[in-house]
Amino acid sequence: MFNRLASLLLPLVIPALFLWGWETAAARAANDIILPRLTDVLAVLAQPMQPLIGMGSLLANVGISLARVLFGYLLAVALAVPLGILMGYFAPAHRLLNSFMALFRPIPPLAWTPLMLAWFGISSPASSLDLEIGPAYIFLNNLKFSMAFIIFIGGFFPVLTSSIQGVRSVRRVLVESSLVLGASRLDIFRKVILPASWPHILTGMRIGLGVAWMCLVSAEMLPGSMSGVGYLITHAYTVARTDIVITGMIAIGVTGALMDQAFRLCERRMLFWRGRS
Amino acid sequence: MTHVLSIEGAGKVFPQGRGGSVTALAQTSLDVRENEFLSIVGPSGCGKSTLLRLMAGLERPSAGSINFRGQAVTRPSGRIGLVFQDYSLLPWRSILHNIELGLEFQNLAARQRRQRAVEHLDLVGLAQFKDAYPHQLSGGMRQRAAIARALAVEPDVLLMDEPFGALDAHTRLLMQRELLALWEKRRKTVVFVTHSIDEAVYLSDRVVVMEKDPGRVIEVLDVPLPRPRTRKDPDFGRLTESILELLKY
Numbered sequence: 044m045f046n047r048l049a050s051l052l053l054p055l056v057i058p059a060l061f062l063w064g065w066e067t068a069a070a071r072a073a074n075d076i077i078l079p080r081l082t083d084v085l086a087v088l089a090q091p092m093q094p095l096i097g098m099g100s101l102l103a104n105v106g107i108s109l110a111r112v113l114f115g116y117l118l119a120v121a122l123a124v125p126l127g128i129l130m131g132y133f134a135p136a137h138r139l140l141n142s143f144m145a146l147f148r149p150i151p152p153l154a155w156t157p158l159m160l161a162w163f164g165i166s167s168p169a170s171s172l173d174l175e176i177g178p179a180y181i182f183l184n185n186l187k188f189s190m191a192f193i194i195f196i197g198g199f200f201p202v203l204t205s206s207i208q209g210v211r212s213v214r215r216v217l218v219e220s221s222l223v224l225g226a227s228r229l230d231i232f233r234k235v236i237l238p239a240s241w242p243h244i245l246t247g248m249r250i251g252l253g254v255a256w257m258c259l260v261s262a263e264m265l266p267g268s269m270s271g272v273g274y275l276i277t278h279a280y281t282v283a284r285t286d287i288v289i290t291g292m293i294a295i296g297v298t299g300a301l302m303d304q305a306f307r308l309c310e311r312r313m314l315f316w317r318g319r320s
Numbered sequence: 321m322t323h324v325l326s327i328e329g330a331g332k333v334f335p336q337g338r339g340g341s342v343t344a345l346a347q348t349s350l351d352v353r354e355n356e357f358l359s360i361v362g363p364s365g366c367g368k369s370t371l372l373r374l375m376a377g378l379e380r381p382s383a384g385s386i387n388f389r390g391q392a393v394t395r396p397s398g399r400i401g402l403v404f405q406d407y408s409l410l411p412w413r414s415i416l417h418n419i420e421l422g423l424e425f426q427n428l429a430a431r432q433r434r435q436r437a438v439e440h441l442d443l444v445g446l447a448q449f450k451d452a453y454p455h456q457l458s459g460g461m462r463q464r465a466a467i468a469r470a471l472a473v474e475p476d477v478l479l480m481d482e483p484f485g486a487l488d489a490h491t492r493l494l495m496q497r498e499l500l501a502l503w504e505k506r507r508k509t510v511v512f513v514t515h516s517i518d519e520a521v522y523l524s525d526r527v528v529v530m531e532k533d534p535g536r537v538i539e540v541l542d543v544p545l546p547r548p549r550t551r552k553d554p555d556f557g558r559l560t561e562s563i564l565e566l567l568k569y
């Protein structure tokens with residue numbers, strides 16, 4: 044009985060200490076710019092639909108950030124998964140591309156900023172489609188190519204690496220036992236290699252989504268950005284609203300954690316056949 | 321006497337390290353007869369699996385040739401089945417769908433596939449477990465499913481590489497009896513690799529005895545014991561003894 048209660052309360056100990064430390068420090072600092080009170084931040088968080096410093100509500104900004112991240116991330120998945128499978132399955136493709144990829148992997152996404160601005164400027168799918176007004180324009184114009192690219196770079200490599208790894212780690216006995224049942228090369232690829240690599244690929248996609256989400260703030264600091272939680276943080280900083288900065292950070296943290304949990308749940312559902320081991 | 325498989329001077333050398341090589345199997349000649357139960361025994365590393373993989377077409381011989389009904393075996397096909405020791409079922413497929421796998425490769429229509437798969441599930445006594453997944457089954461049930469999967473494509477020869485090697489002693493004895501019953505019902509050519517001499521004598525018409533360094537066949541013995549066999553038969557013990565002697569135990 045006591046044990047159950049203790050294990051239930053255990054995860055709450057550190058957050059409680061943290062919040063207490065924050066509140067004490069804020070009371071002592073007595074300066075909203077250095078460290079706002081916990082209650083000030085909670086007040087902003089309590090009204091997520093309320094417009095903030097002329098930028099629309101917190102939720103609207105989280106929404107636009109999500110759309111941007113998904114845009115860049117889905118591009119990364121669409122490219123990295125097939126490429127990784129190809130590189131994992133087909134040794135010449137690996138030899139051809141691997142050292143080239145290894146050069147790009149260590150470059151932080153943010154380092155691409157000057158090039159991205161030079162190439163894409165502030166263009167977006169809206170400008171490519173020649174839209175100038177309307178709700179579609181407003182939405183699409185927020186998905187700047189430059190931002191999508193930075194997020195794309197962040198998500199691309201984890202997905203690529205795990206796709207290659209997934210294909211390479213398929214157990215030989217699964218391939219051979221299918222070959223002796225009369226499988227063709229195409230059968231092996233479709234019915235053995237692909238489903239067997241799927242768990243690795245899914246894990247890579249989850250990690251990639253996390254990295255893509257972390258690139259958000261860098262991406263939204265680019266010129267042409269007028270919205271999004273990342274931009275909200277930068278803008279709140281320039282108008283000395285530290286409470287909104289912290290609110291934005293919390294929103295990024297919570298959204299990221301929720302996406303990760305949702306992804307894990309899907310993973311568990313889809314990979315039920317792995318059992319408990 | 322007709323031969324299903326003829327191994328004619330086949331050997332296998334694997335490259336190893338810098339320019340080195342291992343002789344996994346010295347040049348070997350052996351005929352596998354129609355409908356016989358042939359076992360291969362020998363210590364670990366004597367080339368039993370290599371010999372079986374050559375017969376299955378999973379490995380190409382470095383010398384000599386393997387012929388299946390007069391045609392060189394150059395790659396795996398559905399005609400020569402192979403059952404591995406364990407974990408060869410696709411873990412994301414239910415037992416039923418695992419058994420349908422080989423039938424999908426034959427492009428059989430869905431209804432015939434289902435019918436053949438169910439029939440083979442019944443054959444190995446797994447009808448109740450058709451919707452279970454491999455991780456939910458015991459080792460013995462997984463091997464029954466693997467045998468059913470191999471038989472469902474109706475191969476001419478069934479090769480088995482220590483199929484009961486991962487099972488506990490009790491399950492192993494049960495599976496031996498079930499396999500014999502299956503073999504008597506289906507009359508198929510079986511080549512069975514084991515490191516258990518007792519198992520080989522209990523099951524087979526002939527026993528191939530192998531030795532290592534380099535891996536080679538040292539003797540092929542007939543097992544003239546009447547079936548059904550019992551281990552209490554004094555001839556059973558004598559045969560086991562003579563194989564042990566060949567292997568210098």
Ligand SMILES: Nc1ncnc2c1ncn2[C@@H]1O[C@H](COP(=O)(O)OP(=O)(O)O)[C@@H](O)[C@H]1O
Nearest residue numbers: 334342344363364365366367368369370371535
């Ligand atoms: N793919 C391979 N590459 C290198 N050496 C191998 C390979 N397969 C088997 N061998 C070697 O060949 C010998 C025989 O192996 P194997 O046929 O697996 O023996 P057994 O099945 O009787 O235990 C062993 O020494 C093993 O290390």
Ligand SMILES: [Mg+2]
Nearest residue numbers: 368369370481
């Ligand atoms: Mg072996």
